[in-house]
Every structure is written in structure tokens, then in C-alpha cells.
Amino acid sequence: MYLAKITIENFRCFGAGDRRLELALKPGLTALVGENDGGKTAIVDALRFLFGTTDQDVQRLEPADFHRSATSDEQPSAEIRIVCKLDGLDLRDRGTFAEHLTYGKSPGDAPVLFIHWTARDTSGASSRRSFIRPDVRSGEDGSGPTIPPNLRDLLRATYLRPLRNAEQALSAGRGSRVSQVLDHTQEVKSVGVNYDREAGVSDPKTLNLLGIVDFANHLLENQPGVVGARDKIDSHLEELSLEGDNLKSRIEVGGAKEKDAIRLRQLLEKLDLGLVDVGKPGLGSNSLLFIACELLLLVQEDERTKLLLLEEPEAHLHAQRQLRVMKFMQDVLNRDGNTVQVIISTHSPNLASAIDLGNIVIIRKANAFSLAQGQTELEGSDYRFLQRFLDVTKANLFFARGVMIVEGDAENLLIPTLAKIMGKDFTTYGVSIVNVGGVGLRRYARIFQRRNIEKEKELDVPVACVTDMDVMPNCAPVIIGKMKETDDWPALSNNRRWRAKRDIPDLLAARAVKRDKAMGQCVKTFVSDEWTLEYDLALGPNDASGGFPGGLGEDVYVAACLAEKDDKLVRTLVADAPEQPSLLDEDNLQTIEATAVKDFADLAIGVSSTTDCVAQEIIASHVYAKFANSSASKAIAAQYLAERLQRKHDTGELTSEALRARLPKYLVEAIEYVTSTDPTEALANKVNE
DSSP states (O other): OOEEEEEESBBBBOOGGGGGGGEESEEEEEEESTTSSSSSHHHHHHHHHHHBTOOOOOOOOOOOOOOOOOOOOOOEEEEEEEEEEOOOOOHHHHHHHHHGGESSTTTTTTOEEEEEEEBBBBBOOOOSOOOOEEEEETTTTOOBOOOOOOHHHHTTBEEEEETOOOHTTTSSSSOHHHHHHHTTTTHHHHBBBBOTTTTTOOOOOBBBBHHHHHHHHHHHTOOOOHHHHHHHHHHHHHHHHHHOOOOOOOOOOTTTSOOOOHHHHHHHHOOOOOTTSSSSOOHHHHHHHHHHHHHHHHHHTTOSOOEEEEEOOOTOOOHHHHHHHHHHHHHHHHHHTTOOOOOEEEEHHHHHHHHHGGEEEEEETEEEEEEEETTBBBBBHHHHHHHHOHHHHHEEEEOOOOHHHHHHEEHHHHHHHHHHTTTTTTTTTTEEEEEEEEEEEEHHHHHOOOOTTTTTTOOOEEEEEEEEOOOOOHHHHHHHTTTOOTTTOOOTTTTTTOOGOOOOOOOOHHHHHHHTTTTTTTTEEOOOOOSEEEEEHHHHOOOTOOOOOSOOOOOOOHHOOOOHHHHHHHHHHHOOTTOOTTTTEEEEEEEEHHHHHHEEEEEEEEOOOSOOOOHHHHHHHHHHHHSSSOOHHHHHHHHHHHHHHHHHHHSOOOOOOOHHSSSOOOHHHHHHOOOOOOOOHHHHHHHHO
């Protein structure tokens, strides 16, 4: 039996009608991910109210639990409704809940169990709230019979709270969690035999727990010292008795006459659970032990509802242990015959990267967006690809308010600095930048595109895919060494990896085709204006007359020259000042910068327009040649360029407005889009332009 669907209405952030939450689930693992205040904890707490928990923790309904619209002055809702559908019932489940089952219309439909949990506010106009006891009924529409407490106890879920005190839960004491788990463990009740006082015992190891207790009680009661003390008491008692009295004393272990269930529980409450040879374990190790203990309970065959609600499993665990926990849990849940269902909520990209993509549900603004196959535009091959390449860095996208997907290290390093100088700091706006390394850009984009958009809401996370046009100006092949000036223009073929403008009859149409490959809903592709990032930065934006009034040519050229000398700059410093290996040799850096500025000025003076290219295109092509024809790394140059631009901004040499005016148009639009508060409106405005 597993939880197949949950509906939450008028509970905390979830409203009624189209504002309620409906979430379909499948057996195994479901991970709720997303930013804070999206509704993850509300889902877990709703399940706790509906099912109850095995730790018998009493959860109180508070006035704030009743939904109230944040955009109006309307009164809080008067009724909370939480409904779940349990599917996969076996014969024992069907027998236990026979009068509460719902049958399908077709004879072959398997029965399911609906549970309707409702709580009403009965205070009326009073400023104080009073709540009636929640009503728990069965039936698809909630009109079935009330589910009695004894059956509800069979449905209790296991709940591990965030920042749990594992050490306390694992310690001995009345009602300890360890005693509760062990009390439901088959081995504790089934292994061993009872103690027979008449026959005695030849080997205490063959006894069960209560047998050991009874044997120990027998030994205590018959220990010679105890027997001697009892005999002395009896002798005094005989002297104190009247004629005819037959008073005899007995010494026995307290509680030995209680029922077996009570005696077993009292025994188990004396047990601690700890780690061997660890000394005093830390929070992380105790947390692992606690999770293992709870899984022991869940896998027992006599447990009816095997549902584990686990909030923030990453709590107290370092990165490698987080990955180990998720791998182990998924291995357990994927085994044949598994009937355990786990719902976790997490803020950890590390955990999210280790979870099968189809098991993830993004919770955003009180809406649930499952990434299961059939719910997104992802194809089957996409899931395999993303499972292979969706690492912890890229998994940040699940928690972002905006996502920018780029194809290289240079964009990954440089664009956040450009955005910061523009006044659009990605950390302030909650934007994650994902570097896919030139492969799979559209696959990542499809994570955010819903397949059944006519039936559900859009996932309103602005996603900007930034990609190169990869079409060079006609003068560039000679400048970067693809051909000689005297060569005939090579024929277009698949073996020729580069393309120039003269090879593409309709550049606008070609750009539109590239853009539309990853476009739709809140996903938008921004194609470079001309060629590549470095070239476009050097060239600058195209003005209304078709010219290029000015870009960042000098800055890109200087950054490329610094990238060529990067090893020398670092080695010089390490040799001279090993105590500060993270800093650069500033004197040498300034010398290289000054030389590069002069060289760029000389280059610009000597260039004039030709029939193939305007002067700015020729200059920008020579700047790009620094990357094509030398050892200058694009990524290292991007780091130098970011530092140079930030330094200019800090000293007032470069304003936000000036940078915006000199940047390629597609970069400005992409940054504006991912930092927009309403991506749907921003996208509509762009289309209208």
C-alpha cells in the first residue's frame, strides 16, 4: 500500500479551487525541492496531520494553519481539507479496510482507499479560534464511514524532523524511540524461546528477551544471599505472628507479574543505541544511526503503512555522507519486493544531484511540479543524459528563482560579474548559472517546460539559454588562420567546422532556427548577436544604422594577453611570496596591461573597413585571434576580464549605464530576463517588441 495522490486545500500557503495543491506520487522515493517558503514543509505537515506518526507526537492545529490569501483582506478559510489516495492494497489491506474501500467502475479495477481529513474553525466572528476534532472519513468524496482510531493507528507514518536530536532519540528512557522501533521488530519478538521454571534452561543463549528476563528474575530471587535474607525475615515474621498465622515473605523483581507486552516495553526502554569504538559520536554519525534504526522498522512485514517522511536528510551530514545516504536509500527502495515509500524535503543541491530526476518534485509558490516522465517536455533519452551529467553544481537550478544556462566556462565566470555591475547581482536575485559545457543545453531547458500546460500551471522560473551564433565575419577566416588571403573560398561541407556570413544566405532565419530549439513557456534562448562571446564583447552592440559604436575590445584584448602570461604571473609570486599564493604579481600584471593597451591602440589605428567587413569587425576578429592562435585560455581570460571590469566600476571609471551600452544586446536581454520578477510578463513584453 502506498500514497498515490494527495490534495491539500486551505492549509497554510495552499488555497482552494485552482490554488489548492494536487500532487501525484509513485512508490519509492519522492524528493520535494525548492526555495524557502515554497510549501515543502506544509506538505510534510499535512501528511503528519492526516496519517499521524509512529512517535505518537501530538501535532496541534494553530490559527496560522488556516489559509489566508496574501493578496487580499479576506478572512482566513474556515475549513482545512487534506485528502489522500492509497493504492497498491494487498489482500490483508483490503480485509482490514474492507468497509472503507472505493471500487472502480470496471470489474477489474483494484480497490483504493481514500482518506479525507477535515478540520473546521468553529469560532465564527470571535477573535479566538476553537477547533472541533478533525473528522477523518473514507470514500472518494469523503462521504464514507468514519475511520476509527484503531484503523488510523495502522496508517501512522514514520517522521524524522529537521535538525533532529538523534542522540536523545537513541537514548534509553521511558517511551524512547529505540524501544518503539525494537518493539515492532520481528527479531525481538520471534527469536528465542520462553523460560520454563520447571524444566530450567541448559543454554541461556536460546532464550528470547522475556525468557532472559524471567531467567534473570529466577536467579535473582534464588540467589543465596537473597534467600538467606528472606529466611531471616521469615524467622522474625514467625516471632511476630499470632498463633495459627502462616505468614511467609517473598522477594521478587518488581513488575514481574505484568503482562508480557508491558514487561517487554519496559525492558526495551532500558536499551541505548550507539556506535562501537567511536567515543562520543558527532551529530552526523548519530543521524546516520537514527536513519538506519527507522529503516529497520519500515522494512518489517507487519508494518501496514511503510511511509517515511524525512525532512532535510542532509542535516549534520557532510557532502560525501549525503551522497552515500541517498545512494543507499535509493538502492533499498529499488529492490524487488520493496514496499517502503519515502518522501523527503531538502535544500541540498548535493542530495538533489544524487536523486533520480524523475523522483524530484519542484515546489514553487505553493505549486508542485513533478519531473516524472510524462510531466515535462523531457524525453526518455534526456533522463539518461541528465542523470549522467546533472552534478551538484548544476543541481542548483532546482532551488533558483532564475536560471541561466551557458555553454562554456567563460560565460560561467564572466556573466555574473557583468550582471553585478549592471545592478542585477545574481546572488541578490536568486539566479543560478549552469554551465553545460557545450552539450545538452536544450535538455536542461526542458526540465522547466511542462507537457500538460493546458491542465496545469507553468513553472514560472525564468530560464535563459545563452548560446553562440557561431558564424564569423567574412574577414575572420584569414585573420584567425582558417585560410590564406590568396586562397579561394572553400566549398561548404560537413567537414568544414566553421561558418562565415557569406555561407549563410539568411542570417536572421538561421538565428531564429537556433533560438527556437529551446524556446517556450518560461524558457527563452538568447543567441549571440554575431559570432562568440569574446568576439561579440570586443565588437559591441549593433546600433540602429548597422554600425558598432563601441564594445569592450580593449578590455578583452588585455584580458587575453594576461591569460597568455597567467602561469608566469602565478609562478613569479609563488617563488617570491609563497605565504600568499592566491594573489598575483601586481607589478608584472600592470606592465602586461600597459603593453596590451598600447598594442590594441596600434591595432585599431591601422585598421580600415573593407568590402567584406567594417573596421570594427576586423578589430574584433584580431582580438578573437588571441584565443584562436595562442595559448590564451577563454576561461582564464574571462576571470581577468571580470576583475578588470569590476575594478573599473569600483573606481568610477565604468558606470553601470556605460557597461550596459557597450555590451552585446543579447547578453543584456538575457540578464534582464533571468532577474525579472514576472518572467511571463517579461517574455510577453519581449515578444511584443
